[in-house]
Amino acid sequence: MSLFDRKIRGFRLVDVVALGVLVAMILVVYLAKTMAGSERAEIASIERQIEAEKVRIRLLQAEVAHLEQPARVEALATAHLGMAPVEAKRETTIDKLGEVALGKPKS
Incomplete structure (x- = not known):
C-alpha cells in the first residue's frame, strides 16, 4: 500500500494533509491581514500627528517672524x-x- 493510497477514516492521507495545509494557510493569511490592518491604522495616526506638528511648526515660524x-x-x-x-x-x-x-x- 503506497502513501497516496492509505486511508484515514475513509479519506486518503494526502487529502487530509492537504486540507490541514489549506486550513493553516487560511489562518496565516487571516492573521497577516489583521496585523496589516492594525499597522495601517497606526501609520495613519502617525501621519496625522506629523501633519499636526507641521502646522504647529508653521505657526511658530510665523510667530518668530513677527517677534523678530x-x-x-x-x-x-x-x-x-x-x-x-x-x-x-x-x-x-x-x-x-x-x-x-x-x-x-x-x-
Whole structure:
C-alpha cells in the first residue's frame, strides 16, 4: 500500500494533509491581514500627528517672524529698556577698541 493510497477514516492521507495545509494557510493569511490592518491604522495616526506638528511648526515660524521684526524690537527696546541708537560720536573702529577698553581718550 503506497502513501497516496492509505486511508484515514475513509479519506486518503494526502487529502487530509492537504486540507490541514489549506486550513493553516487560511489562518496565516487571516492573521497577516489583521496585523496589516492594525499597522495601517497606526501609520495613519502617525501621519496625522506629523501633519499636526507641521502646522504647529508653521505657526511658530510665523510667530518668530513677527517677534523678530526690527521695528517691533526697536520699539520695545526704546519703550521698556530706554535704549536708543548709538550716536555717531560714540562709534569707533576695530583698531581703537583697545583704547576704548582701557579708557584712554579718543584721539
